[in-house]
Amino acid sequence: MDRSFVKENKVQRHDVWQENFNIDSDSATKQELDDSEIFTDDYFPFANRLELLLYVLRGSKYHCIDQELFKFILHIIRVVVEDNIKSIPPFHKIWNLDIEGLELKPSVSSNKDTDKDIFYIKPSSIIEMQLSKKNTAIQLQRFPRQSNFFEGQSSGSKWKTEIKSLMAKHSSSERIYIGDNVQNGTNGECGTVVQFFSQEFENTHQVYASVKSLTRNISVIANDLLKLDQTNVYEGDDVERVQNLIEMSKQLDMDIYTVPINIFVDDTSGNRSKKWNPLSVWTLQLAGLPTSEKMKKSSHHFIGVTKPEDGSFVTPVVNDLNDMFYEGKVMYDAAYNKNVIVTSQIAVGLMDNSMASEFCHHMGAAAKENCRFCRYRNNHLLIGELRTKNKTEEILKEIENSTETSTMTGIKKKILAE
Structure with missing residues (x-):
């Protein structure tokens, strides 16, 4: 790289770095740096060792990092600089730290069929975290x-x-x-x-x-x-x-609010090549946010990803939502600056036709009755009898030992390796 060209354009380059550093932050102010702070011979063309390490981290193949995590790392660095912190706590101290009342409990569900653990973030934990953010909480619709x-x-x-x-x-x-x-x-x-x-x-x-x-x-x-x-x-x-x-x-002298959610489920491949390596990906968004906010990446929250043979998130996610729906959960609501009781339920399940058929115990296009909503047959022109929960449960009992019944009705017993 031509060093003279970079030095001639150092101010423009610094502005680009500052713009990336302050992404999505209207309150942050840009600070001009002198020549000695922007470039050094040791880390050229980077401003210093910190910028070099952050650049390496951003492109690392061995660290899973997205924009939100990267912004939080930058925030930590700001705190270190602003508070003039000289001593960094060792890894083992923070990793093994346990404070009463502030326990960090991982959300883990054990799949007893395969004797494997699947890791996921509970929907209730995501809701609790989002309600604590004022910009999110004040935009949520609490009523129809x-x-x-x-x-x-x-x-x-x-x-x-x-x-x-x-x-x-x-x-x-x-x-x-x-x-x-x-x-x-x-x-x-x-x-x-x-x-x-x-x-x-x-x-x-x-x-x-x-x-x-x-x-x-x-x-x-x-x-x-x-x-x-x-x-x-x-x-x-x-x-x-x-x-x-x-x-x-x-009894608790607290308000009650309902915070419904949308859940997105889709299958994807874990390989870049044509060889299919199936994974089920689950994400969540708060249904009460304005449409413009839902379109932002920051409004989509990762629940987890799992292989079909390892199990599914269906049971743990449903159990977590049922606990909130029937019993409620006390959470801090930044919109009102106090603790409230929150209930939740699924407003919409977002998925493609193939995944929707999975959730409906339906075989999809392979069945003679290939519609998941009604018992339409592929050689008829009229809409068939609408499927109901009770009727589906009756058919599930019939197909215990009969694959022919399953093919005829389009109903299959197992969904998502639950």
Whole structure:
């Protein structure tokens, strides 16, 4: 490399380095360095040994590193410089450090069929980590939205009908739960809270309650509701779950919020060559984020990757989400600067047709009834009988010892080597 050319363009080169150093950081300021700080004979064309090592790390074939991890390493270096830290703790001290109340517990699930451990990050841990980030927490939709046009997943029909928001707050900070008897502070009409939702009012999104009275259903701004001193009368299919969570909220004196998630699952190859080395990759994103935020790489969170013969994440992921759904989990919410109770469930499973068939116990295009939604036969023109959970379970019992039944119906017993 021509050293004179690089020195003539040292300021431009330094600006490029600073831009990469401060990626996604609006608050960081660029600092000009003099010639002696930019170039030295020992590490030319790098500014110093640190820049050389960081460059090597970025391109290393032996270290798994992405932008988020690289940014965190740069943040650590900033802290060392700003705090003028002279002594670096040894590896064994940090690696074996165990502080009561701050234990670092790995999320490990053992596959008993193959007697192998599969490592994954629990969805609940990812949700907890994201809620602690203020920029993420303040953007999350906590309620379904009523709107005349699409405003993201929260305005979709599934969120409105299947994902319940269990609580909203009165202007006096009093909690109002689904199933509570309330009075409309405006006209005095009484009823029972059926649902909470948000809707635009005077250029801001207000939380409303759908209240069922004796004669009609009305929508009232939550701030205008007066809670009556009566027993909660929620009567949904999940009455035991809802009542337990409401009781937990009262005992701990904490708010309850629902944070649904999207899970992406796909198979890929672990080889660059044409030889297929199958791996199942799982990632997660928070469903309540605006669409523009979901498109960012930082909004997609890695759960894990596994080989088919080693097992699947289906059981541990479902168990973790069931624990959150039925029992809730206390987490710090940066949007409100306090601990809250969080419940979660899957809003959407994102996958291609082949992987979707796997999750539906379906053989895919190889079967005579090759549709995973209905019992359509490939030589018929009409839509077949819709598949149901109960009917699929009946067929699974029939195909215990019959591959012919499996081929005819399209149902297979094992999915994702669970």
